[in-house]
Each structure stands twice: as structure tokens, then as C-alpha cells.
Amino acid sequence: MTTNLKAADLVQADRVHTSLYTSAEIFDEEMSKIFESTWVWVAHESEVPEAGSYKNTFVGKQPVIVVRDRKGEIRVLLNRCRHRCATVCEGKKGKTQSFVCPYHGWAFGLDGALRNVPYEGSYGSEGLDKKLFPLPGLRVESYQGMVFATFKEDIEPLVDYLGPAKKWMDLFMKQGAGYGIEVPGEQRFRFPGNWKIQLENTTDAYHFPLVHKSFLTTLDPQALDTFSFMEGDGFVEDLGNGHSVMVMIPELVDLEAHLDQPIPERFAELAAELAKQGLDDLKVRKIVRAVGGTGFNLNIFPNIACSMAFFRVLRPISVEETEIHHSVINMKDGPEIANQYRLRLHEYFQGPLGFGTPDDGEAWCRVQAGVHACGREEKDKWIMVNRGLPIEKQGADGPRSDVTGETGMRAAYQQWKKLMSA
Amino acid sequence: MSLQTLHEVTAFLWQEADLLDHKEHDAWIALWEESGRYIVPIDPESTDYANTLNYSNDDHAMRKMRAHRLRSGEAVSTTPAPRTARSTSRIVILKEDGDTIVVRAAQNLREFHKDRFRHYTSNIEYTLKRAGGSFKIAQKVIRLLNSDDAIASIGYIL
Structure with missing residues (x-):
């Protein structure tokens, strides 16, 4: 490694070292010790x-x-x-x-x-x-239909590796609304930055109101209220093995609950169309709730996220370049009109021409540009991930902080440290 | 079909290109029929844009929101705004049916953003309707040559 520090020293409880974003040697080591050694x-x-x-x-x-x-x-x-x-x-x-x-x-x-x-x-x-x-x-x-592979023949079974992440995967698949889910396509884009910048972002609610202001201003008042979660009851929880979940909109954790709630205005036309096609009221409500996606992001270490309504896949290209796929999710053989809503909602925010992704991408570019300003002293070479640490409490499966906490990043980096120290 | 029509269509497409390069988005939106769709497909073979995933498939409301987003100053990816110059050429009229004209053209677009030049080449298919001595755009499908590869963010209208 280019620094005198060992993997164990590069990740501390509340900060990680600059070289994690910049060292080609560390990147090569990550490929063998992480990507070729886990699921x-x-x-x-x-x-x-x-x-x-x-x-x-x-x-x-x-x-x-x-x-x-x-x-x-x-x-x-x-x-x-x-x-x-x-x-x-x-x-x-x-x-x-x-x-x-x-x-x-x-x-x-x-x-x-x-x-x-x-x-x-x-x-x-x-x-x-x-x-x-x-x-x-x-x-x-x-x-749950998600296929994982590993080079490490003697690794623990996938279900043990996933652990408490499994129950969140179960919840995520409810957006099939009983039809099951399928992935009919994805948008692909690259940004000049380290893969872990994207990994961190999946459970980073802190950036949302600022980076996605131009998206938020396009929402109707009801939708804006749904997306105003910074001071709500959401949370971020460490699920072990580097996995974490960020709940932004608690009422949308279980898509099969709260089916008696009023249908949001932005889905009124969809609901009317589904009813016209002869679906009963309960089915209509279930589909409409599923169309909007879940209220949480599940980060599964190291390369996949179940992110509200889509799969986010990351592929490391080099230490300073990463490819991202945003895979759309449809209801398998579900009503065409409902799947069209899902496709249009995906295009709205995601991908290189979306109203959200380009701004995330720009923020990540700025991280990669700024990380090179690291001075000469070790004290200036740290990336802070301490948000929410003082208020962390034990959650259902691990440490939990408020929705804007950096608990998910700390979870990923502790797993990084474990694998890189092996 | 007549050279006169080709001239008229060419003048219209050049005007559109000039409006986009100079970020005159309100004037660009006025070129559209309200029911028109601005589509950037991913799959080069795609024709069923409603039932497939695209980069964008904008109706009138989305076009207006996209234009607003680009100039609002609220989006870090478009502040500063990328500068573009596009050349539209190889303009061919594929079909003329009453007031409806289907056109295919090649577009070479150069983008400069912050410290980097990029180059996007597309085949563009237009459906135009004659209106008031000029045209309205009923559909514009931009087929990036590299649409099914990983691309960078595009912070302007293609």
C-alpha cells in the first residue's frame, strides 16, 4: 500500500483514510480480497x-x-x-x-x-x-430471485451472509404486487470516482434535499411531503456483514400494509384506469402502492442495492472510475399501464438523463476531485463518516441512527476492514 | 417529395438546433405539439417506447420540467451549464402523408462542460406536422450511437 498504514488503520470507527479513494494498490487488493472473496x-x-x-x-x-x-x-x-x-x-x-x-x-x-x-x-x-x-x-x-456468485468455494451460504438483510429483500419484492418482479432493462453510466463513493451514497439521506432540490421542486405538494423525510421517523441500521438499510419513508416499508389509506393524487388516474379494467378495489390499491416503490434503500455489500423501486448495481472500473447500472423493476405479467408508470417514474429520476442521477454523479465527481487536496499531514487525510454516531442506539439487528446518520457507511467500512485485513 | 419541402424541413431543424445550443428553451417548447414525445431510447432496436425503459420519454409536462431544471440553478450537474454546438445534416424525408412528415437526420454534437469535451453522435427521427406555415414536432426520437453502452450524464436537451 502507498501509505504506511495497514488496512486496519485506514478504517477507524468514525473516519476512513483518503487513500481508500486514490490508491491503485488498494484498488487491486480490493478486487482480490473483497470482490473475489465474498458473495x-x-x-x-x-x-x-x-x-x-x-x-x-x-x-x-x-x-x-x-x-x-x-x-x-x-x-x-x-x-x-x-x-x-x-x-x-x-x-x-x-x-x-x-x-x-x-x-x-x-x-x-x-x-x-x-x-x-x-x-x-x-x-x-x-x-x-x-x-x-x-x-x-x-x-x-x-x-428472492437475486443471483449471487463467489470465487470463494468455502464461503458461508448466501442466506447466512445476507442475514437480517433477507427480511428487507422480502419486503422489497412486495412491489411485484403479487405478480412477481422482473428486470426488463437498465440504464448504464460511468462517473470518474471510486466505487465506494457510490456505495456510501445508497444510505446517505443527508444529501437529498440539497443535491436533489431540482427534483423536489417538480413534485406536487403531496409527493413533496412524502419526500420530506429529513426530520421524520426514518433511520439507518447496520445489518451486519457490511449490509445496511436506510428507511426514509416508514409508512412505505411494507407495501401490503396501510392499503386503506387514500390513493395519492399523482396515482389517481392510474387507479381509475385499473378499476376500469375490472380489478377489484383491494388489488387496485395494492398495485398503486407497489408502483410508487418502497420507502427504503437496502445496501448489500459490496455491489448491489435494493433502492426504493430499482436495483442499483455498481461495477468498479479502476480506482478513480465506476460504472453504475440502474435496473428497472416491473411486475411480471402485471397490468401494462402500471408497468408504464413504473418505467416513466424510473426515467424521471434515474439514469444519465434523469432529474436525480446526474446531480448525484456531479457530487461524486466533486468528491473524487476534492480528495486529492489532502495536504501533507496525516491529520488532513481523513474522510469523516461520524454523523449519527453519538446518537446511535441498538436497533432490531444492529446499531441504528437517525435517517441522516452515516451508520450504513460505517457498516460497509467495517466489513471492508475485515476483508482487507484477512 | 419536393426540394421545397426538404428546404423547409432543413430550415426548421436548424432553427431547433440553434435554439437548443443557445438554451432558448421556452421557444423550443413552443415548437412542440402538446401531445408530442421527446424520446431517448436505450435499446437501438426499440420502437415500443411506452413499454420499454428509455433514458427519457417526456410528455409536455416533463419537457417543461426538464427545461426548468436545466436553467433553475438548482441542479449541481448543470451549474455551470454545459456548452453545446450541434451539426444536423444528412436530412432525409422518409415519408410525407398529408400534413405529416417523417424525417431522419444525423446529429453530431460536441459538449464542453467544466474541463472536458464530449462527442455524441445520433440518428434522429422526427415526426413533424405542418402548422401555420411552419411545423410542430409530434415526436423526436434520438438514437445515440452508443445508447446501449455506459454513457456520462447529459445535462442538456439532445
Whole structure:
């Protein structure tokens, strides 16, 4: 590491060191000690609906293929021909029968097994022992349709790793309104900044009224009231293993509760249309509540968040560059009009042309620019994450502070410290 | 179709481009039919914009809010505002049906924001309606060549 400090010293209870955003050595170490050593989110199961459906993604810096094999099992395979390393699968998503290397034609099955090698005679009379050269697979487990993979064969089961985050995932999926959920697309953008700046942001309510002022001024008074949560009863709670939840709008934690409340004005037309289509009143209320999304952000360490109404995926590119995907969530086979509302609401705030995301992105750029102003003295090289610390109390599953507290960041950094000290 | 129509359409598109580069958003909004949609798709093949995720799919109210956001000074991403200059060319009339004209054009846009130049190239499809000796925009679909890649924030109207 470029500083004399060890991982254990770079993260303190209330602050983290500047080098966490700037050191290329630390970044490389994060790829091996974090991204290659824990559970990393790779897909929602709806992204690979049928045998042969695939999605290309990354675990840390390593390109992997998420694919559903002929038996219906989801596999995560290294995207590298075992011969001379060319990628065997291209494109963000698609459907295929097999993975054929474009360089010399080695062909792999959907389960990664090497099936065919052209002109095999040159490997001797026995041919090549194909069993020795499959596309290596990662360990794969899923919960609530969210698929995670890991390079670490002996890691704890995913459900144990998620721990109390599971109950928040259960709540998050209620926005399927009984239809189940699917991910029909995502917006992708990059910003010049370290990945942990985005990780922090998911449970940072403190920035909301300032950074998102231009969004808030476009809301009707009722919606504005819903989004005015700074001094409300919300909270941030450490859920262990680096995970945390930020509850901004407590009445929207459980989308199946409070169904008797009046329908917000901005959804009145939707409710009327659903009723016209013959859905009963309870179903209409359930769908309308689900359309608006939940009232919380769940941050699952290290790369995925269930953020109110969408999945936020982060992909580290380099120490000072990060790619973000904002994946939209629809009700699977739900009413078209309700899904159109969800798509338009997503476009409204999210993505590189949204009314919210560009301002987040600009704030993160400013963080990455400012972090280089770190003086010469160690005392000037710290990033403060102490907000809410003096008022933290024990919550249901861990330390809890008010909605504007930095408890979620502290949770993530303690997990960072644990993994980086290993 | 006539060269006269092509001339009229070209003059209109250049006027629109000039308004956008000079951030005359109220005048730009006045070019629209109220029912018109300003659409930036993600999927290059997409035509069902209502049922797919786009970067934007603005109705009249969203267009007005977007314009307001860009000049309000409330958005850190547009303060200072990016400077743009766009060249609209390769203008082709695909279809003319009564008062409705479907046009396709290429747009090369250069953006300077703070300390960085960016370049966005798009195919743009317009549906225009003849009105009062000029046109109104009934639909504008901006197909960024790199729409399905990761892009940077775009703090202006394409």
C-alpha cells in the first residue's frame, strides 16, 4: 500500500483514510480480497429466463457469463476460452445454444463443459482430455430471485451472509404486487470516482434535499411531503456483514400494509384506469402502492442495492472510475399501464438523463476531485463518516441512527476492514 | 417529395438546433405539439417506447420540467451549464402523408462542460406536422450511437 498504514488503520470507527479513494494498490487488493472473496451480485433471475439465456457481467474485474443451462440451473462461468483466452461470449444479453470461441473454434456447452475441439488429431491419438478444460464455474446461490456468485468455494451460504438483510429483500419484492418482479432493462453510466463513493451514497439521506432540490421542486405538494423525510421517523441500521438499510419513508416499508389509506393524487388516474379494467378495489390499491416503490434503500455489500423501486448495481472500473447500472423493476405479467408508470417514474429520476442521477454523479465527481487536496499531514487525510454516531442506539439487528446518520457507511467500512485485513 | 419541402424541413431543424445550443428553451417548447414525445431510447432496436425503459420519454409536462431544471440553478450537474454546438445534416424525408412528415437526420454534437469535451453522435427521427406555415414536432426520437453502452450524464436537451 502507498501509505504506511495497514488496512486496519485506514478504517477507524468514525473516519476512513483518503487513500481508500486514490490508491491503485488498494484498488487491486480490493478486487482480490473483497470482490473475489465474498458473495457478489450478478443478476436477477428474470434476466436469464430460459435455457440458453445469458448475460455478460463482471465479478470485480473478471468477465463472467451468467447463463441458464439446459436443466434450468443458473451458472456463472469465466468468459475465457481454456485454450488461448479469447472471450467466448459477447453482447450484454442474449440467447445461445453453446459458447464457441471465435479464435480456433473450441465449443463449450451451457454448463461450461468442453464439447468440441476442431482438428483434435494434433493432440495425439487419444485426443485432448476435454474433462480438464471446462469453463470454470463460480459458486452460485440466490435469494428472492437475486443471483449471487463467489470465487470463494468455502464461503458461508448466501442466506447466512445476507442475514437480517433477507427480511428487507422480502419486503422489497412486495412491489411485484403479487405478480412477481422482473428486470426488463437498465440504464448504464460511468462517473470518474471510486466505487465506494457510490456505495456510501445508497444510505446517505443527508444529501437529498440539497443535491436533489431540482427534483423536489417538480413534485406536487403531496409527493413533496412524502419526500420530506429529513426530520421524520426514518433511520439507518447496520445489518451486519457490511449490509445496511436506510428507511426514509416508514409508512412505505411494507407495501401490503396501510392499503386503506387514500390513493395519492399523482396515482389517481392510474387507479381509475385499473378499476376500469375490472380489478377489484383491494388489488387496485395494492398495485398503486407497489408502483410508487418502497420507502427504503437496502445496501448489500459490496455491489448491489435494493433502492426504493430499482436495483442499483455498481461495477468498479479502476480506482478513480465506476460504472453504475440502474435496473428497472416491473411486475411480471402485471397490468401494462402500471408497468408504464413504473418505467416513466424510473426515467424521471434515474439514469444519465434523469432529474436525480446526474446531480448525484456531479457530487461524486466533486468528491473524487476534492480528495486529492489532502495536504501533507496525516491529520488532513481523513474522510469523516461520524454523523449519527453519538446518537446511535441498538436497533432490531444492529446499531441504528437517525435517517441522516452515516451508520450504513460505517457498516460497509467495517466489513471492508475485515476483508482487507484477512 | 419536393426540394421545397426538404428546404423547409432543413430550415426548421436548424432553427431547433440553434435554439437548443443557445438554451432558448421556452421557444423550443413552443415548437412542440402538446401531445408530442421527446424520446431517448436505450435499446437501438426499440420502437415500443411506452413499454420499454428509455433514458427519457417526456410528455409536455416533463419537457417543461426538464427545461426548468436545466436553467433553475438548482441542479449541481448543470451549474455551470454545459456548452453545446450541434451539426444536423444528412436530412432525409422518409415519408410525407398529408400534413405529416417523417424525417431522419444525423446529429453530431460536441459538449464542453467544466474541463472536458464530449462527442455524441445520433440518428434522429422526427415526426413533424405542418402548422401555420411552419411545423410542430409530434415526436423526436434520438438514437445515440452508443445508447446501449455506459454513457456520462447529459445535462442538456439532445
